[in-house]
Amino acid sequence: MTQDKVLLGRIGGAHGLRGEVKIATFTAAPEDITAYGPLSSADGTRTFVITGMRAASAGSVIARLKGVADRTQAEALNGIELYVPREALPPPEDEDEFYHSDLIGLAAVSPEGAVVGKVIGVHNFGAGDLLEVRFGDERQPVLIPFDNAHVPHVDLGAGRVTVIRPAFESAEADGADGESHE
Template sequence: MTDRVLVARIGAPHGVRGEVRLFVFTEDPAAILDYDPLTDATGRTRYRITALRAAKDHFVARFANVADRTAAEALTNVDLYVPREALPAPEDEDTFYHADLIGLAVEDEAGARIGTVTALHDFGAGDILEYAPALPGIRAKTLMVPFTRAAVPVVDVKAGRLVVAEAFVERRDPEPEAGEDKDG
């Protein structure tokens, strides 16, 4: 478990008056206003949102001490964090913070280690768990499985592990298709 949690990423400037696009990762995006101040990856630079409004697929935010487009451009791609203790406890046993899952051991149903969680994604059709495989014969740098109860029936954050159902475990690289070269 990490002591700081990523809650947003600053995007490109929006207009010329110092506003930026803001991509919020909290379950309730408006909750980003409850976390003051936010910090960057180093934990040393603090950011305070002074205005926030919804846009098509992001938010538009104004930060204190950012008065023009040049200052806003300097913030592009800055990740914003909050202390772990500032977040509410998960509501139930099926709710997890992504930060709590990153680094967990990935095991098969027999208990054999098959990898380590590297990321969680949501490409629009539900959460996807990405992990770095630890099995011989797998050349892929990472593998992905749906983050559903069917694919990942056990998540034990305290024990530092989760289980991927056998039907979703990749045991070796697939054979190349006819006419495909083995090296890619």
């Protein structure tokens, strides 16, 4: 189950006075954000072409965008997410590699094969990828480490991913969080 666009970056604040912007990149190498052609906004109404770029802090670049000439124009772009069409990307090189957009929307199933929820997001806060899963009618989604212990099988063709809830999370959901409720 793939989506038609893949998020490659997010424009941050303006950098300097001549219209440059800082872009947080979600590509393996930050400079690869230019490797797949023009970028577009989430709704597809705006197109962005990077005409110049240099490395910034880890996972980001300072970029000059075509048509953006001053700080005011650059500041107006803060927060815009940058996408490319899914078909512009090569297939993952390894069978255990996945694009986040390929995982979002998959059915989450138990090791026995019963549908228990749905993958609604993929996040990485610095310690590895996490699948955000909404289980059944539970109000709060659960973050599941995207590792072999918690996600032993991904079947994109069948539109499903096997998930094992972390033991500490299951104990909290059962009310056994160790806190006194007197």
